[in-house]
Amino acid sequence: MATAMEAPDPKHDLALGLCEVMAAIDRRGWCDGTGGNFSCVLRRQPLALVMAPSGVEKGGLKPADLIVVNDQGEVVEGKGRASAETLLHLAIVAEREAGAVLHTHSQAATLLSRLAEIKGDPLAAQGWQLKIKGLEMLKGLEGIRSHEQQIAIPVLPNDQDLGRLSQLARRHLDEAPFGILISGHGLYAWGDDLAMAKRHLEILEFLLEQHWRELQLRSLGNGMETTP
Amino acid sequence: MATAMEAPDPKHDLALGLCEVMAAIDRRGWCDGTGGNFSCVLRRQPLALVMAPSGVEKGGLKPADLIVVNDQGEVVEGKGRASAETLLHLAIVAEREAGAVLHTHSQAATLLSRLAEIKGDPLAAQGWQLKIKGLEMLKGLEGIRSHEQQIAIPVLPNDQDLGRLSQLARRHLDEAPFGILISGHGLYAWGDDLAMAKRHLEILEFLLEQHWRELQLRSLGNGMETTP
Amino acid sequence: MATAMEAPDPKHDLALGLCEVMAAIDRRGWCDGTGGNFSCVLRRQPLALVMAPSGVEKGGLKPADLIVVNDQGEVVEGKGRASAETLLHLAIVAEREAGAVLHTHSQAATLLSRLAEIKGDPLAAQGWQLKIKGLEMLKGLEGIRSHEQQIAIPVLPNDQDLGRLSQLARRHLDEAPFGILISGHGLYAWGDDLAMAKRHLEILEFLLEQHWRELQLRSLGNGMETTP
Amino acid sequence: MATAMEAPDPKHDLALGLCEVMAAIDRRGWCDGTGGNFSCVLRRQPLALVMAPSGVEKGGLKPADLIVVNDQGEVVEGKGRASAETLLHLAIVAEREAGAVLHTHSQAATLLSRLAEIKGDPLAAQGWQLKIKGLEMLKGLEGIRSHEQQIAIPVLPNDQDLGRLSQLARRHLDEAPFGILISGHGLYAWGDDLAMAKRHLEILEFLLEQHWRELQLRSLGNGMETTP
Numbered sequence: 001m002a003t004a005m006e007a008p009d010p011k012h013d014l015a016l017g018l019c020e021v022m023a024a025i026d027r028r029g030w031c032d033g034t035g036g037n038f039s040c041v042l043r044r045q046p047l048a049l050v051m052a053p054s055g056v057e058k059g060g061l062k063p064a065d066l067i068v069v070n071d072q073g074e075v076v077e078g079k080g081r082a083s084a085e086t087l088l089h090l091a092i093v094a095e096r097e098a099g100a101v102l103h104t105h106s107q108a109a110t111l112l113s114r115l116a117e118i119k120g121d122p123l124a125a126q127g128w129q130l131k132i133k134g135l136e137m138l139k140g141l142e143g144i145r146s147h148e149q150q151i152a153i154p155v156l157p158n159d160q161d162l163g164r165l166s167q168l169a170r171r172h173l174d175e176a177p178f179g180i181l182i183s184g185h186g187l188y189a190w191g192d193d194l195a196m197a198k199r200h201l202e203i204l205e206f207l208l209e210q211h212w213r214e215l216q217l218r219s220l221g222n223g224m225e226t227t228p
Numbered sequence: 229m230a231t232a233m234e235a236p237d238p239k240h241d242l243a244l245g246l247c248e249v250m251a252a253i254d255r256r257g258w259c260d261g262t263g264g265n266f267s268c269v270l271r272r273q274p275l276a277l278v279m280a281p282s283g284v285e286k287g288g289l290k291p292a293d294l295i296v297v298n299d300q301g302e303v304v305e306g307k308g309r310a311s312a313e314t315l316l317h318l319a320i321v322a323e324r325e326a327g328a329v330l331h332t333h334s335q336a337a338t339l340l341s342r343l344a345e346i347k348g349d350p351l352a353a354q355g356w357q358l359k360i361k362g363l364e365m366l367k368g369l370e371g372i373r374s375h376e377q378q379i380a381i382p383v384l385p386n387d388q389d390l391g392r393l394s395q396l397a398r399r400h401l402d403e404a405p406f407g408i409l410i411s412g413h414g415l416y417a418w419g420d421d422l423a424m425a426k427r428h429l430e431i432l433e434f435l436l437e438q439h440w441r442e443l444q445l446r447s448l449g450n451g452m453e454t455t456p
Numbered sequence: 457m458a459t460a461m462e463a464p465d466p467k468h469d470l471a472l473g474l475c476e477v478m479a480a481i482d483r484r485g486w487c488d489g490t491g492g493n494f495s496c497v498l499r500r501q502p503l504a505l506v507m508a509p510s511g512v513e514k515g516g517l518k519p520a521d522l523i524v525v526n527d528q529g530e531v532v533e534g535k536g537r538a539s540a541e542t543l544l545h546l547a548i549v550a551e552r553e554a555g556a557v558l559h560t561h562s563q564a565a566t567l568l569s570r571l572a573e574i575k576g577d578p579l580a581a582q583g584w585q586l587k588i589k590g591l592e593m594l595k596g597l598e599g600i601r602s603h604e605q606q607i608a609i610p611v612l613p614n615d616q617d618l619g620r621l622s623q624l625a626r627r628h629l630d631e632a633p634f635g636i637l638i639s640g641h642g643l644y645a646w647g648d649d650l651a652m653a654k655r656h657l658e659i660l661e662f663l664l665e666q667h668w669r670e671l672q673l674r675s676l677g678n679g680m681e682t683t684p
Numbered sequence: 685m686a687t688a689m690e691a692p693d694p695k696h697d698l699a700l701g702l703c704e705v706m707a708a709i710d711r712r713g714w715c716d717g718t719g720g721n722f723s724c725v726l727r728r729q730p731l732a733l734v735m736a737p738s739g740v741e742k743g744g745l746k747p748a749d750l751i752v753v754n755d756q757g758e759v760v761e762g763k764g765r766a767s768a769e770t771l772l773h774l775a776i777v778a779e780r781e782a783g784a785v786l787h788t789h790s791q792a793a794t795l796l797s798r799l800a801e802i803k804g805d806p807l808a809a810q811g812w813q814l815k816i817k818g819l820e821m822l823k824g825l826e827g828i829r830s831h832e833q834q835i836a837i838p839v840l841p842n843d844q845d846l847g848r849l850s851q852l853a854r855r856h857l858d859e860a861p862f863g864i865l866i867s868g869h870g871l872y873a874w875g876d877d878l879a880m881a882k883r884h885l886e887i888l889e890f891l892l893e894q895h896w897r898e899l900q901l902r903s904l905g906n907g908m909e910t911t912p
Contacts, residue, residue: 665791666791
C-alpha cells in the first residue's frame with residue numbers, strides 16, 4: 001500500500017494482492033506444477049491485465065515477476081510469456097466485465113468436469129451444465145440470496161485451440177455469473193474485483209468438493225440411518 | 229495480554245483470542261469464502277458479544293476489525309454489519325449460557341447435515357438427530373465420561389428467515405449441550421468460554437468426518453478381514 | 457541445546473524436542489481438541505517421564521508447560537494433571553523399554569481400530585490383530601527389512617478403566633514392537649527415543665491410511681484396468 | 685545465491701534448492717517417516733550427485749547435511765550413508781540424462797502402484813503400465829502438448845535387491861520420460877533440472893490422485909446426473 005510520501009502505484013498494489021492470492025491458492029494444492037493462471041484488470045481503456053506469466057510456479061511470485069498484457073493477449077510490460085489461456089481471461093473480462101479471473105486445477109473440479117464424459121454421455125462433446133442447490137454456501141456467490149436457488153455451471157469440452165475455446169466460452173458466458181468448468185481441465189472463477197473473484201473461487205471449489213462427496217454418499221446403499 | 233503498566237482491556241484480549249481461533253479455523257478450510265461466523269460474550273449485563281462482521285474473510289481479521297453487538301443483534305461498536313445469523317448466536321448464548329459460539333462450513337458437517345434429505349427421509353423437513361457413540365473422542369465434549377455414551381446432535385432444516393430459525397433452534401437447544409447442525413448449512417458449536425468452544429468444535433468436526441468415513445466403511449461389501 | 461557456557465539441561469532439551477513433535481502432530485490433525493498424549497523417558501532409575509498434562513491443547517505447549525511423572529503416574533514436577541492414560545504410557549515404557557510414547561487420534565487409526573466391531577465380528581470384544589504387508593513403507597519400522605514382511609498390530613477393546621486396560625495391554629505388548637490400536641480410540645506408537653517414536657508414528661499412520669484406501673479400492677467392482 | 689563478492693558455490697546453491705524442494709515435499713506428506721530420497725546432478729564428468737543421506741527425516745535438512753555420491757553410489761563427501769536406492773537414481777541419471785530425481789511415498793502413488801496386484805492380475809509380477817489421458821494437467825509434463833495425448837507410466841515389481849531392481853528399471857526407462865512407479869513402494873519422478881523434476885513430480889502426483897478419484901467415480905452406480 002502506498003504511503004503518503006510515495007506516489008500511489010495501483011499496478012504494484014494490484015500485483016501484490018494477486019501474488020498473495022496465488023500463494024494462498026498454491027497452498028491449497030489448486031495449481032500444482034506450473035498449472036493455473038491468474039489475472040486482474042489494471043485498466044479498461046485501453047484494456048490491460050496484470051497476470052502471471054506462463055510456465056512458472058505461481059505460489060512464490062513477486063509483483064515484479066508479473067506481466068501486463070493488452071486486449072490481444074500480447075505482453076506489453078514485464079518479462080515472460082503470456083499463456084495461450086489469456087484469450088479465455090480476455091473473453092471473461094469482456095463478456096462478464098470481470099475485474100479478476102482465477103483459473104485453478106483442483107482435484108474436485110477436474111473430476112466433476114469429466115462427469116458427462118466418464119458416464120459416456122453424448123453431452124460431453126457439446127457441453128452441459130453442472131447444477132448445484134440446497135447449500136447455504138451458495139450464498140457466498142454474489143446475488144444468491146437463498147440455499148434454495150440453483151446454480152448451473154457451464155461445462156465446456158476442452159480444446160487446445162484457445163481461440164476456438166474462447167469463442168465457444170463467449171457464447172456461454174451470459175449464463176455463467178461466477179465460473180465455468182473446462183472438461184478435464186479445471187475451473188475459471190471471477191468477480192468484479194480480486195476479493196470477489198477469490199471468494200467465488202473458494203465457494204465454487206467448496207461446492208464441487210461437496211458435490212463429489214454427495215455423489216459418493218448417494219451411492220451408499222446401507223449404513224445410512226437417521227433417527228427422529 | 230495487558231501488562232502491569234497498562235489498563236487491562238478484556239475486550240481486546242477476547243478479540244485477539246477470537247482472531248487467533250478464526251485464523252486456525254480458516255487454515256483448516258472450515259470457513260471458505262466469507263463463510264462462517266464467530267462470537268464471544270464480552271459481558272452479560274447488558275449483553276454484548278464481540279464478533280466478526282458479516283461478509284468478510286474471517287482468517288485474517290485483527291481485533292480492531294471486530295464489532296460489538298447487543299442483545300437485539302445491533303452493532304453498538306466497530307465498523308461493519310452484523311450477520312443475520314447473529315440471532316442464532318444470541319439464542320445459543322441465552323439458552324445454553326455459552327461464552328463463545330463458533331459456526332463453520334466444513335465438508336463433513338455440510339454433507340452429514342443433509343443425510344435425511346439425501347435419503348428422502350420425511351424427517352428432513354422437520355428436524356432429526358445425528359447420533360454418535362463408541363468413540364473415545366466423545367470425551368473431549370464437556371461432561372462426557374465414556375466412549376460408550378451416545379450423543380445426539382439436533383439437525384434443523386435450513387431457513388433464510390433467521391428469526392424463525394433461531395426460534396426453532398431455541399426449542400431444540402435444551403437437548404444440545406455442544407452443538408447443532410443446520411441442514412445444508414453447517415455446524416454451530418459452543419462452550420462456556422472460547423477455549424471450550426474451540427475444543428467442542430474440533431471434537432464435533434472430528435466426529436462428523438469419522439462418521440462419514442464409517443458410513444463409507446459400512447457400505448464396503450468385501451475386503452474387510454480381521455484375524456485373531 | 458545447551459552451549460559450552462551453560463550447564464546442560466537434558467530435561468529442557470527433551471521437553472523442547474517433545475513440544476516440537478507435538479506441534480507437528482497437531483498440524484496434521486492427529487490430536488484435535490485436547491486429544492492425544494505424549495511422553496519421553498527422562499531417566500530410568502527412578503523412572504521419570506516428561507509428558508504433556510491432561511486436558512490441554514498439545515499443539516502450542518512450551519517446555520515449561522510439561523509435567524514430570526513417576527512410575528506410579530504421579531506428578532512430581534510441574535503444574536497440571538497427569539492423564540489417566542499415563543498408566544498405558546508406563547506399561548509401554550516398562551514392557552518395550554520405549555524411550556518415547558506418542559498417542560494420537562487420527563481419522564484412519566480410529567476407523568480401522570473399529571473394523572471388527574463394525575463388521576460385527578465377535579473378536580471385537582476380545583481383541584484382534586490388524587495385519588499389513590506388501591508395502592515398502594513397512595521398512596520405516598525398526599528391524600523390518602523387506603516389504604514382504606507382515607506386521608500385526610494388536611487391537612484392544614477400549615476401556616475407561618485405564619488400570620485394567622494397561623494390564624490387558626501388558627499381555628499383548630510382547631507381540632507389538634511399534635504400536636497398538638485401542639478400538640474407537642486411536643494409536644499408541646513408540647520407539648527407543650523420540651526420533652524413532654515419531655518415525656514409527658508417521659509410518660503407522662501412513663500404513664493405516666493406505667490400508668483404508670486399499671479396502672476402498674478392493675471394493676470397487678469395475679473401472680480397474682491395467683494394461684501390459 | 686552467491687553474491688558478486690563471494691566465489692560462486694554451485695554445490696551449495698544446488699543443495700539449498702534441493703533442501704527447499706524436500707521441505708515442500710515433506711509438507712505435503714509425500715515422505716513420511718524417513719521415507720523418500722532425492723538427488724541432483726552436481727557434475728557429469730566424473731559423475732557426482734548431491735543427495736539426502738539415508739535414514740533421516742527429509743523435511744528439515746540443511747545443505748551441510750547432504751552427501752555427494754559417485755557413479756558407484758559411494759559417498760565421496762559429507763557425513764551419512766547413501767541409500768541402497770541410490771542405484772536407481774544413478775540408473776535414471778544415466779538412461780534419461782536426468783538432472784534431478786525425486787522419489788516419494790504418497791498415498792495415491794502407493795495405492796495405484798498395487799492395482800495389478802490387488803486385482804490378482806498376473807502382470808503384477810512382471811510389470812505393467814498405468815495409462816492416463818484426457819487431462820489438461822498432462823501438459824505440465826515436458827513435451828506433452830495436448831490433453832488427448834496418453835502417457836504410460838511403467839510399474840515395476842518391488843525388489844529389495846536394488847542392483848537387480850535398477851537393472852530391471854534400466855530396461856524400462858526408455859519408455860518412461862517422466863517417472864516410474866515401483867509396486868507398493870512409490871513414485872520416482874525426474875527432469876532435466878530440479879525445477880523440471882519438481883514440476884513432473886507434482887503433475888504425476890496430481891494425475892495419480894485424480895486417477896484414484898476417477899476409479900471411485902466410475903464405480904458409482906447412481907446419483908450421477910448431468911443435464912443439458
